[in-house]
Amino acid sequence: MKEQPIPERLQISPFLVFFMVMSIQIGIGVLGYQRIIAMDAGYDAWISILFAGGCIHVIIWMIYKICDTAGGDIVTAHKYIAGNFIGKALSAIFIGYFILFSLTVLRTFIEVIQVWMFPEINTFWFAFAFMALCVYIIFGGFRTVVGISFFGLVLPAYLILTFGWAIKFSNFYNLLPIWDHSIKELLTASYHMSLTFIGFESIIFFYPFIKEPKKSQKWAHLAVLTTTLIYTTLAIITFAYFSEEQLSKQIWASLTMWKIVEMPFVERFEYIGIANWNLIILPNVCISVWIVSRLIKRVFNIRQKVGVFFIVAVVLFMIIFLDTRDKINMLNDSVGKMGFIFTFIYIPLLFAAVMIAKKLKRGKKK
Amino acid sequence: MKKLLLICLVLLLSGCVDKEILDDINIEVGVGYDLAEDPKDKYRGTILFQEFQPDKSVINRTFSGNGKLRQDLIIDVTRQSSEPVVTGGLKVAVFGPKISKLGIYDLIDSFQRDPSIGARVFVITSEDKAEDLLKGEYGTRGNSTYIYNLIQHNIEHRDIPKTNLHLAFRNYHERGRDMFLPRLKKIANDKVELIGISLFEKDKEVDILPLEDLFFFKLLVDKYSEGNFDVQLKKGDLAAIKSIKSTHKIKITDNHAAININIEGIVREYTGTKLTTAVVKDVEKKLEKKVERECLKLLKKFQELGVDPVGLGQIKKTQHRNFDYKKWEDDYKTLGFEVKCNVNIEETGIIE
Secondary structure (H helix, E strand, O other): OOOOOHHHHHHHHHOOOHHHHHHOOOHHHOOOHHHHHHHHHHHHHHHHHHHHHHHHHHHHHHHHHHHHHHOOHHHHHHHHHHHHHHHHHHHHHHHHHHHHHHHHHHHHHHHHHHHHHOOOHHHHHHHHHHHHHHHHHHHOHHHHHHHHHHHHHHHHHHHHHHHHHHHHOOOOHHOOOOOOOHHHHHHHHHHHHHHHHHHHHOOOOOOOEEOHHHHHHHHHHHHHHHHHHHHHHHHHHHHHHHHHHHHHHOOOOHHHHHHOOOEEEEHHHHHHHHHHHHHHHHHHHHHHHHHHHHHHHHHHHOOHHHHHHHHHHHHHHHHHOOHHHHHHHHHHHHHHHHHHHHHHHHHHHHHHHHHHHHHHHHHHHH | OOOHHHHHHHHHHHHOOOOOHHHHHHHEEEEEEEEEEOOOOOOEEEEEEEOOOOOOOOOEEEEEEEEEEEEHHHHHOOOOOOOOOEOOOOHHHHHOHHHHOOHHHHHHHHHHOOOOOOOOOOOEEEEHHHHHHHHOOOOOOOOOHHHHHHHHHHHHOOOOOOHHHHHHHHHHHOOOOOOOEEEEEEEEEEEEEEEEEEEEEEEEEEEEEEEHHHHHHHHHHOOOOOOOOOOOOOOOEEEEEEEEEEEEEEEEOEEEEEEEEEEEEEEEOOOOOOOOOOOOOHHHHHHHHHHHHHHHHHHHHHHHHHOOOHHHHHHHHHHHOOHHHHHHHHHHHOOEEEEEEEEEEEEEOOOO
């Protein structure tokens, strides 16, 4: 029953969870979430972001409770409640989820490059090069992946300041009157924040790799709080910058806001911004591919390196078929939905199951 | 293994996209649209390039083409130009008189769709054909830079309200607000002049505000503004007032709009003998009266034309829940106005 513990030299310090969670959360959703939530709740949608952020804290608390009780990652938790075979079968589902996650992130980012910068860039070859880099990073081990997420968050952090240019052309009265929408509309908007917020659930997969995991919980909460605040601020600036009907036309509102940036030495800032976004996307793909390879190892007892090649092959194969905006949009929507189901429905269920199992097991011991 | 991978990456990535070397392309810096003479084509467009010479002078080069779409025009022009045309450096877009009366929505759409066009482009209308406006020879730094700077400093220090491509389109898309664009006129081959503001209803130009009204227009439209105005006093003396800061507050109840304007200004010029406190008070009073009268006139005018560049509808929306835009359209026709102005002259220059 007891699994082999992860040796300490492979583990990470608790505070690094902050960078892990934030860097996988911030990815492609943030480029255009404003339009999607404004469709439901208009310019009250920033309230929905705060609400969604609040809910995530509860989920994070549950994740830590699950992992703490089961004493390991999600595979251990599944085994804990359902035994070895069913537990592994349940865990195998998430292989598909994270493959789709990395595929969505990569393909959407390539689409952004194609629409905004180089229409002629070849999807497959870019994905190939990007994946080769990911393989290289993942072969460095989990600690290298964490290092990349640290740099993938810190280096492009200056980008948040570039949205300041938009403030000069904003009209914050747009946000008034506050609370002009029904609770139902606000909740729908919160639901549509899924794609932008998901990623934090990765904690449940790399939990055993954290040194003194209990200490890391506050960092996870802090990370979610920071992302929530960033998203809210950005949404408020966006709402003030665009008029409502104009925003409904912007697929990538955050990128469109870069059009107003003016620097003496840069005519079009989008080029720099999107190139920098590469660094934000990199940890997204790396972490999710690492998670899949870890799952494959745990479930099928296949060497992690072999698993990585398998995932890369699948992603590269599937990316060929995603060639239009419609398909990419559909993929985004469905991954958002899956993420919602996983984080807000499955994790609470798992939490309940683990708690019940704990009670039962304790009963048996007595 | 690792080194091999890196070499592969370098080789693969460098071949991915086309190069665009600055000296081998034509950067479109200005564009003008007129109605085509031939009804088969919709537009006659003119594209302005700036060619930088080795001695640092700039040559303005224009190409014209016809077409139904903006892209047709670029294709037409590419056929005449020795280098490929790119649009990333656009600074000024001009709409001719006929086309602005007919509607410019199609072109607005294409400007918004194009990722390479910036948000700080100035969109303007011209008194005569846009083609002629772009074909002048203004200044030494190129036409588009000249026109761009002309509008820029007039926004910053004079009577043009803040505008650019983004703001114009924001106003266009906003419910309960209409778009306005600055209007230029070519007065000689080397001279161009601001002559007012074009008022739009949806995407069609309906009226032109003359220069005299711009000071008051800016007070109504822009939140903080600088502007200049002359006040005539009793004895035929004149005082030139420069407003350094102005704010407005608009409050709309059911059928009544109360507009409060605050101006902080300084006296720039005075033709009388002595500028006493009494005279300053008089200047303030006169200016207040004038602003109240003129702003009211402007608001009435907008109401008659059925346009709303001030954004009263949008302002009412921010002050009332469950706002109904359909009802507002009728309400606007019968809306009553009240303008209150408060002028505060702070300084009178360095002599007394």
